[in-house]
Amino acid sequence: MGIIAQATASGSDVLDEATIQQTLHQGLEGQYTNQRVLALIPDHTRTIPLGMLFRQLVAALHDVAQLDFMVALGTHPPLDDDALYQLVGITEKERRSTYRHVGLLNHDWDNPGALAEIGVMKVDQIKAIAGDVWHPSLGGDVSIRINKKAMEYDHILIIGPTFPHEVVGFSGGAKYLFPGISGADMINVTHWLGALITILKTIGVKETPMRAMIHAAAECIPTPITLVSMVVLGTDLAGIFIGDHLNAWSAAADLSSERHIKWVDKPYQRVLSQAATMYDELWTASKAMYKLEPAVADGGELIVYAPHLETVSHVHGKYIYEAGYHVRDFYLKQWDAYQHIPLGVLAHGTHLKGSGTFEDGEEKPRINVTLASKIPEAACLQLNLGYMDPDSIVPADWMNQEDEGVLYVPKAGETLYRVR
Known part of the structure; x- marks a missing residue:
């Protein structure tokens, strides 16, 4: 797929709302007609103008058969209804009217029945990815488990920012799958592998063994994935990249390295x-x-x-x-x-x-x-x-x-x- 739409502000500038709207519509409108779409979004612990983006995304995806937004919690606490409305910037009245057709979901990470095993990462593969830092404390094979709803849609749309990150080097992209909507096994092993390497050798590094593990696990997901990756400056956007989750994330990480370090x-x-x-x-x-x-x-x-x-x-x-x-x-x-x-x-x-x-x-x-x-x-x-x-x-x-x-x-x- 590559990158199908993008916009980057020059210098220390940020994108205006009209440019963001144009980029979203260019990359998304008409792409999922009559499809069931699951959009993964961050919770309140990530800076992103989600209120503005939510409205524009719903407008751009007006012709889909079903549109649900799921908060990719990882293992963060779930949000109640009021917190969900606040997260996406709508009122309770709007929820009952303008956006009554849009689903608002939490990742049910603490419910084994909500997860499905889609593969197993063998210990030999983990050893190969980890290289010299592999340690027996990482354990053996790792079950690749993910929220089973990810297989109930025709398309997964990831919407999230990219920042330097302590575990994977740069956040965003497939991290909204693992750990975003995954089971505990992948979360534990990737985080401990990052700890073995240490933050000083990880944070702000684009290609890391933990990112490689996440990308390998994402290959097990049968549902097609599109990423809307953003670079946030203050509360505004300095860049937006829409495409497959590898290329869109890569472009966002490059811009993040310029804007966030x-x-x-x-x-x-x-x-x-x-x-x-x-x-x-x-x-x-x-x-x-x-x-x-x-x-x-x-x-x-x-x-x-x-x-x-x-x-x-x-x-x-x-x-x-x-x-x-x-x-x-x-x-x-x-x-x-x-x-x-x-x-x-x-x-x-x-x-x-x-x-x-x-x-x-x-x-x-x-x-x-x-x-x-x-x-x-x-x-x-x-x-x-x-x-x-x-x-x-x-x-x-x-x-x-x-x-x-x-x-x-x-x-x-x-x-x-x-x-x-």
Whole structure:
């Protein structure tokens, strides 16, 4: 298929709504006449002008037989009706009238009956993809399971942004299938493989073993797939690419590498990274650490400043409190004590703690990670994180100190900072 429609803003500009509308209609209108279409969309933890896009997509797909939007949750909590309406930017009245024919669904990831096995990724294939970083902790064959609704439609349409990503290098594309609407096996193995490689060697890298695993799994899906991949700048679009999921994602990743990576001349000793309020649990707010870790000096401190945050994880909190946040080798060298913890949770644990070593029973993280949120000090101690009272922080005091090795990032989580 290749790319069938695209638009890219020049320089630091963004696309106007008329250009976006024209591109969507050029790429989608009349392509799925009388077909059943399943559109996969992100939840509220990704920045995208979904309200505007939802209306334009429904208009462009006016001649389809059935149009349903499914939130590709991965393992995020499901959204209730009001949250779904807010996500796509419609009122309850509009839901009952203008958009009554459009389905709004959550990925039912926690219901085994909602999933179908469409293949198995053999351990030898995983070893070949992982290469030198393969480790027995990855386990054996991996069941490729996906929401069975993906096979009940004539076409799958993925709508989502692309940013630098801690697990796969750059997000978007087939990631809306795995982990977006997949079962736990692929989620756990891809995330743990990323943790074995470490964020520093993954984030902002286009071609990674985890991306290769996702693309291999996507080949098992019998339903045709089209991707609408976007690069977001602020709350606007800097680019939009429509085509097959490989080429459209590739073009978006290239543009994301230009728009979403900020290069600095030297690493910082202290970073105050303020998590965006759309991250309502530490599970997602940790992106405020992931995107800044490469710009923190050895022995430096990164403060995840999230004064709105009071929950570690609605879904995975029990396991996170049991495992704590540690460097990778802390888990690997004590595997008997941690092998019962889901690999995705262990991956999250080492992603937030960052790189480091564990030798002779002593853990030495490369940087110090401190949490300033409503999560109390005792909980931070249990989790093996530093604590700072969020009320003691005045962001203005952190501004304009780059020359002194201090950086304040007011809306962290999507822009990647790297040292030249």
